[in-house]
Amino acid sequence: MRFLPVFLDLSSGHVVLVGSGPQAIAKLHLLRAAGANVRWFSPQTDVAEELLLASHYAGRIGVAIGEPVEDDLAGALAVVTAAGNEIDERLAARARALNIPVNIVDRPDISTFIFPAVVDRGDVVVAIGTGGASPVLARRLREKIEAILPARIGEFAALMQRYRSHLAAVRRPGFSLRRFWERVIDGPIGAAFLSGRSREAETALIRAIETASMALDDRRGVVHLVGAGPGDPDLLTLRALHALQSADIVFYDELVGSDILGRGRRDAELVFVGKRKGEPGIGQDEINRRLVEAARTGRCVVRLKGGDPFIFGRGGEELEHLQHAGIPVHVVPGITAALGCAAEIGLPLTFRKEATRLSLVTANTAEGAAAVDWSGLSDPATTVVVYMGLSSAEIVRSGLTAAGRDPETPAAVIARGTHPDAKAAVGRLRDLPKLAASVGEGPALLIIGDVVARSLPWKTSEARAIEVAA
Numbered sequence: 009m010r011f012l013p014v015f016l017d018l019s020s021g022h023v024v025l026v027g028s029g030p031q032a033i034a035k036l037h038l039l040r041a042a043g044a045n046v047r048w049f050s051p052q053t054d055v056a057e058e059l060l061l062a063s064h065y066a067g068r069i070g071v072a073i074g075e076p077v078e079d080d081l082a083g084a085l086a087v088v089t090a091a092g093n094e095i096d097e098r099l100a101a102r103a104r105a106l107n108i109p110v111n112i113v114d115r116p117d118i119s120t121f122i123f124p125a126v127v128d129r130g131d132v133v134v135a136i137g138t139g140g141a142s143p144v145l146a147r148r149l150r151e152k153i154e155a156i157l158p159a160r161i162g163e164f165a166a167l168m169q170r171y172r173s174h175l176a177a178v179r180r181p182g183f184s185l186r187r188f189w190e191r192v193i194d195g196p197i198g199a200a201f202l203s204g205r206s207r208e209a210e211t212a213l214i215r216a217i218e219t220a221s222m223a224l225d226d227r228r229g230v231v232h233l234v235g236a237g238p239g240d241p242d243l244l245t246l247r248a249l250h251a252l253q254s255a256d257i258v259f260y261d262e263l264v265g266s267d268i269l270g271r272g273r274r275d276a277e278l279v280f281v282g283k284r285k286g287e288p289g290i291g292q293d294e295i296n297r298r299l300v301e302a303a304r305t306g307r308c309v310v311r312l313k314g315g316d317p318f319i320f321g322r323g324g325e326e327l328e329h330l331q332h333a334g335i336p337v338h339v340v341p342g343i344t345a346a347l348g349c350a351a352e353i354g355l356p357l358t359f360r361k362e363a364t365r366l367s368l369v370t371a372n373t374a375e376g377a378a379a380v381d382w383s384g385l386s387d388p389a390t391t392v393v394v395y396m397g398l399s400s401a402e403i404v405r406s407g408l409t410a411a412g413r414d415p416e417t418p419a420a421v422i423a424r425g426t427h428p429d430a431k432a433a434v435g436r437l438r439d440l441p442k443l444a445a446s447v448g449e450g451p452a453l454l455i456i457g458d459v460v461a462r463s464l465p466w467k468t469s470e471a472r473a474i475e476v477a478a
């Protein structure tokens with residue numbers, strides 16, 4: 009490590025900036041964002057553009073022409089130069105002689121400090137450096153960190169800053185400030201704030217401070233009911249990722265693959281509560297019981313479900329059970345299978361005038377499929393998506409056609425959508441059982457509606473049919 013990362017307060021003095029190109033201007037904005045007063049030297053004589061930029065920053069920037077001499081540097085907190093020629097080297101030497109930190113843009117070899125890539129969330133700032141080796145790598149890392157940091161993390165830090173002094177007075181045996189803040193950050197208060205319920209979080213924080221009770225009553229956990237999306241881990245939402253990364257324990261279903269679990273916290277406990285083929289699952293009551301039990305030991309619990317928790321996922325029952333048990337619970341929506349599968353094959357589930365209604369139905373058992381009121385789905389402008397219907401394709405077909413849906417309606421069966429081995433078959437409603445038999449193992453969706461004819465597999469199979477005919 010040649011460069012030590014530090015956070016410098018620039019509001020107490022001034023910085024000398026040299027150069028007039030885009031690099032110098034980028035540094036100008038960065039320095040201003042940190043509140044610096046800037047003395048800006050332009051090697052060019054035409055400084056109209058500089059003066060215009062400076063005028064935006066009312067009085068915090070002075071513009072001068074030419075190369076700064078020793079006297080101009082004296083008293084500066086730092087020198088930043090992007091003149092791009094021998095001026096840079098002269099200035100580097102001059103600043104060093106005066107012991108002023110100097111950065112020459114793109115020349116870490118003669119700089120005494122360098123600028124990191126910065127993730128700026130207000131009070132929360134992350135600096136990433138590669139010692140000047142690869143600014144592009146630093147920027148890439150920054151994008152990754154941007155994606156995993158909750159959007160409201162800066163405001164959350166500001167909230168804690170506001171209340172810090174209120175706690176300083178608490179002197180009680182067994183009370184630990186550090187532990188108090190850890191519980192605020194990792195517990196229900198942090199979860200509520202970061203998911204947008206800032207008022208509720210602040211009220212809870214005030215209450216916690218008033219009683220300073222968390223050190224005594226520190227066994228309160230939280231449950232996140234999280235939708236994992238249809239399979240591809242890149243289709244996790246950022247909030248799902250945050251929940252996974254703060255989990256102590258994850259209860260997951262058969263629809264959730266190891267690549268998704270791999271995105272979670274390394275030392276989280278993973279508990280399978282789904283159904284394996286040919287084996288009965290542990291049952292919903294037992295799942296509910298375990299969620300409550302885990303939360304009551306003060307842990308951050310993630311209940312991870314395929315797709316969206318509220319679409320044929322029994323998330324509603326779990327939510328109510330946890331609410332009745334008095335456990336703080338947060339729901340993180342996920343991309344439901346219908347959306348993931350449709351997107352993957354370019355199938356627009358609605359389409360102006362042609363498909364104006366979308367019905368998600370389930371046909372998980374023969375009785376279930378037989379019980380569906382297909383008459384409500386006979387309208388040609390309704391796209392029907394059937395979940396859990398792979399083995400009920402015959403009943404779906406007869407139900408829909410008996411209700412008056414045209415057997416020539418385009419239909420698709422998509423298995424293992426968004427997984428690497430995804431397979432889609434397209435044809436007509438009258439062939440639905442054949443299509444279902446051709447895609448292999450589930451999970452699979454049946455999609456019936458004119459919009460299927462707009463999907464990529466339909467268009468390519470049509471093209472192939474024309475080729476064959478020709």
Ligand code: SAH
Pocket residue numbers: 238239263313314315316317318319320321343344345346349394395396397422423424425426427450451452453
């Ligand atoms: N909550 C989930 C649905 C759970 S029900 C969601 O919102 O997606 C399980 C059914 O979802 C499966 O039987 C299948 O019909 C469908 N499904 C889930 N993942 C799928 C996938 N990757 N491809 C196709 N269908 C899927």
